[in-house]
Amino acid sequence: MNEVAKRAGVSIATVSRVLNNSQSVNEETRLKILKAIKDLKYQPSRVAKRLRSKSGSSNLLGVLVPDIQNPFYVDVLRGIEDIAYKNNYAIIMCNFGQDEKKEAMYLNILESEAIDGLIAAPANENDHPLKKIVKNGLPVVCVDRGLKDVDVDIVWVNNEAGAHSAVEHLIRAGYRRIAHIAGLASIPSSILREQGYRKALSENNIAYNPDLVKWGDSTYESGLNLAEQLLKMQPAPDALFTGNNLITLGALEAIHRKKLIIPNDIAIIGFDDMHWANSLNPPLSAVRQPAYEIGKRAVELLIQRISDPQRATIQMTLSTDLMIRSSC
Amino acid sequence: MNEVAKRAGVSIATVSRVLNNSQSVNEETRLKILKAIKDLKYQPSRVAKRLRSKSGSSNLLGVLVPDIQNPFYVDVLRGIEDIAYKNNYAIIMCNFGQDEKKEAMYLNILESEAIDGLIAAPANENDHPLKKIVKNGLPVVCVDRGLKDVDVDIVWVNNEAGAHSAVEHLIRAGYRRIAHIAGLASIPSSILREQGYRKALSENNIAYNPDLVKWGDSTYESGLNLAEQLLKMQPAPDALFTGNNLITLGALEAIHRKKLIIPNDIAIIGFDDMHWANSLNPPLSAVRQPAYEIGKRAVELLIQRISDPQRATIQMTLSTDLMIRSSC
DNA sequence: GAAGGATAAGAAATCGTTTTCAATAAAGAT
DNA sequence: ATCTTTATTGAAAACGATTTCTTATCCTTC
Numbered sequence: 001m002n003e004v005a006k007r008a009g010v011s012i013a014t015v016s017r018v019l020n021n022s023q024s025v026n027e028e029t030r031l032k033i034l035k036a037i038k039d040l041k042y043q044p045s046r047v048a049k050r051l052r053s054k055s056g057s058s059n060l061l062g063v064l065v066p067d068i069q070n071p072f073y074v075d076v077l078r079g080i081e082d083i084a085y086k087n088n089y090a091i092i093m094c095n096f097g098q099d100e101k102k103e104a105m106y107l108n109i110l111e112s113e114a115i116d117g118l119i120a121a122p123a124n125e126n127d128h129p130l131k132k133i134v135k136n137g138l139p140v141v142c143v144d145r146g147l148k149d150v151d152v153d154i155v156w157v158n159n160e161a162g163a164h165s166a167v168e169h170l171i172r173a174g175y176r177r178i179a180h181i182a183g184l185a186s187i188p189s190s191i192l193r194e195q196g197y198r199k200a201l202s203e204n205n206i207a208y209n210p211d212l213v214k215w216g217d218s219t220y221e222s223g224l225n226l227a228e229q230l231l232k233m234q235p236a237p238d239a240l241f242t243g244n245n246l247i248t249l250g251a252l253e254a255i256h257r258k259k260l261i262i263p264n265d266i267a268i269i270g271f272d273d274m275h276w277a278n279s280l281n282p283p284l285s286a287v288r289q290p291a292y293e294i295g296k297r298a299v300e301l302l303i304q305r306i307s308d309p310q311r312a313t314i315q316m317t318l319s320t321d322l323m324i325r326s327s328c
Numbered sequence: 329m330n331e332v333a334k335r336a337g338v339s340i341a342t343v344s345r346v347l348n349n350s351q352s353v354n355e356e357t358r359l360k361i362l363k364a365i366k367d368l369k370y371q372p373s374r375v376a377k378r379l380r381s382k383s384g385s386s387n388l389l390g391v392l393v394p395d396i397q398n399p400f401y402v403d404v405l406r407g408i409e410d411i412a413y414k415n416n417y418a419i420i421m422c423n424f425g426q427d428e429k430k431e432a433m434y435l436n437i438l439e440s441e442a443i444d445g446l447i448a449a450p451a452n453e454n455d456h457p458l459k460k461i462v463k464n465g466l467p468v469v470c471v472d473r474g475l476k477d478v479d480v481d482i483v484w485v486n487n488e489a490g491a492h493s494a495v496e497h498l499i500r501a502g503y504r505r506i507a508h509i510a511g512l513a514s515i516p517s518s519i520l521r522e523q524g525y526r527k528a529l530s531e532n533n534i535a536y537n538p539d540l541v542k543w544g545d546s547t548y549e550s551g552l553n554l555a556e557q558l559l560k561m562q563p564a565p566d567a568l569f570t571g572n573n574l575i576t577l578g579a580l581e582a583i584h585r586k587k588l589i590i591p592n593d594i595a596i597i598g599f600d601d602m603h604w605a606n607s608l609n610p611p612l613s614a615v616r617q618p619a620y621e622i623g624k625r626a627v628e629l630l631i632q633r634i635s636d637p638q639r640a641t642i643q644m645t646l647s648t649d650l651m652i653r654s655s656c
Numbered sequence: 657g658a659a660g661g662a663t664a665a666g667a668a669a670t671c672g673t674t675t676t677c678a679a680t681a682a683a684g685a686t
Numbered sequence: 687a688t689c690t691t692t693a694t695t696g697a698a699a700a701c702g703a704t705t706t707c708t709t710a711t712c713c714t715t716c
Binding site for chain 2: 043044045046047048050051060068069071074075077078081085089090092093094095101106108109110111112113114220249253254256275276278280281282283322
């Protein structure tokens with residue numbers, strides 16, 4: 001910047017002014033400076049900028065996701081990245097893999113990187129480190145999961161209704177022994193989906209059988225193992241409602257290993273659609289979350305909040321779609 | 329930091345010294361300072377640190393991937409993130425979606441964020457902006473794709489050999505009209521895979537038929553469209569070798585739409601294995617790249633280079649595995 | 657023609673660190 | 687008793703921007 005100023009014969013203050021086109025600067029000198037910038041291929045340092053002018057124009061967002069191996073979060077991330085890019089924001093991506101220690105460490109890093117804002121899917125509703133960050137005044141938008149006792153923007157779907165519609169569809173199709181493989185019990189969405197499952201059963205006068213509900217940890221392996229347990233039962237369930245897409249894929253593997261035919265021997269429908277659902281065996285029914293849009297909306301809300309920290313918080317509930325294919 | 333210094337009754341210089349345990353500081357004052365840090369919950373600013381001490385200890389890496397929707401890159405990213413985290417590095421993730429303008433813009437951002445190092449899958453072999461960055465002295469490791477005329481660390485697989493083994497397997501299984509849906513022709517790996525395809529054909533005295541090779545853009549849609557074209561041919565190909573996993577999934581969709589039976593009507597094998605390959609219809613054969621390990625090795629090389637910018641460059645070629653399942 | 661206002665640009669402080677240089681005191685050497 | 691060395695610290699200069707004061711100049715306007 002010094003060199004630019006020298007070359008244009010002005011002070012660095014003036015250079016800064018044309019860079020941010022703040023205040024008025026003479027058209028003639030402004031052109032001189034622009035030319036000098038081009039000649040020297042000058043690129044302002046985002047680091048220095050961020051250091052000087054606390055939040056606001058440093059254009060860096062933090063993103064904290066629980067599991068980047070989950071295609072759902074990949075799509076959310078795509079939505080975030082797309083919109084962030086369009087608004088000239090870069091993103092620091094942190095993947096904490098449901099490890100709260102790792103999450104806390106990443107939150108520390110993000111804070112000390114002086115990000116402008118954060119999009120996070122909290123480890124659980126009481127996520128202490130994250131709550132502290134919100135209270136400290138950093139603009140935050142939660143996705144997929146809420147945060148208790150704290151006023152914060154949220155973008156998520158109606159998990160209970162989504163689960164309800166899936167299970168109801170199974171019931172209408174004639175299934176009665178419907179098992180559920182739930183995700184990690186500490187994640188709000190797992191609980192809500194299980195509630196939707198139960199509600200659909202009770203509304204249809206089907207007794208709730210606790211043996212048919214297995215709680216796991218939202219991974220492929222848990223889907224595989226718990227499905228194997230369920231399939232061993234006598235009598236076995238006739239349908240499976242799985243809590244997320246990794247669980248679904250794991251359960252699918254278990255079913256294939258037992259050489260069962262879907263949906264004759266057992267039906268299956270899960271939360272989270274996948275782009276390649278049509279190519280699975282069989283084409284898989286699913287509760288589709290608008291993942292890309294969740295990411296997109298989250299960034300929009302975040303950018304709004306950054307520019308107006310006072311605006312009232314918004315809870316945006318997007319709706320799910322029941323994608324019926326051949327698995328139930 | 330000022331407050332810490334004041335509370336401990338020392339100067340900020342001394343605080344800095346205990347923070348980086350550089351030089352000697354009296355054990356007594358060091359304890360006082362440590363206590364003050366704890367009391368005040370002081371967190372040093374990574375931004376200021378990065379500003380002051382150019383590359384070295386700011387612990388921020390850049391990652392530039394072509395397509396975060398591609399499960400291959402997701403796994404690479406997982407490998408990168410895991411190892412980076414273990415070494416106390418945070419990462420800025422940039423996804424350029426094969427858009428060279430976007431790539432150039434991200435490279436600018438990364439440069440002006442003063443990252444310590446960069447892991448990138450270049451848009452093409454002549455990637456000009458990236459070459460410039462390497463020449464400017466930023467530590468860079470390329471993954472999956474190389475860079476012409478520039479000395480840089482690379483981690484990739486033997487694409488030609490991998491493709492060769494897949495096609496040879498098809499030939500041994502008796503297929504003769506083997507079609508190939510290739511990826512973007514500007515990506516080195518696409519070219520190498522096509523060469524492996526041709527080599528396997530010629531070694532087995534099968535005439536190369538240019539009509540059976542379609543070049544696309546490495547997306548799901550290209551896989552779908554080009555597979556549909558191929559399936560319309562008279563006579564139709566009896567086997568398909570697809571250039572990456574998105575193409576494979578697209579082609580699978582095309583085959584299912586035509587209600588063809590795999591592998592009786594048509595066999596298929598593609599580059600890139602997927603975790604859920606067993607659950608596809610049918611369980612899909614594939615050339616497996618050790619994606620996670622590619623990411624892992626890349627970070628290791630990068631950290632080495634950061635600490636020793638002079639060491640000779642390394643080209644690390646990992647081997648592929650032929651995963652034979654039921655699709656050919 | 658003098659006061660007031662607007663415009664344009666520079667000087668210097670600041671953000672939160674690291675690092676060089678200098679200073680002090682204690683200890684050891686001659 | 688004086689001179690070196692060594693250990694420990696502080697003062698102050700960077701790093702590269704933004705921003706608040708000033709100041710200088712030039713118009714208006716009465």
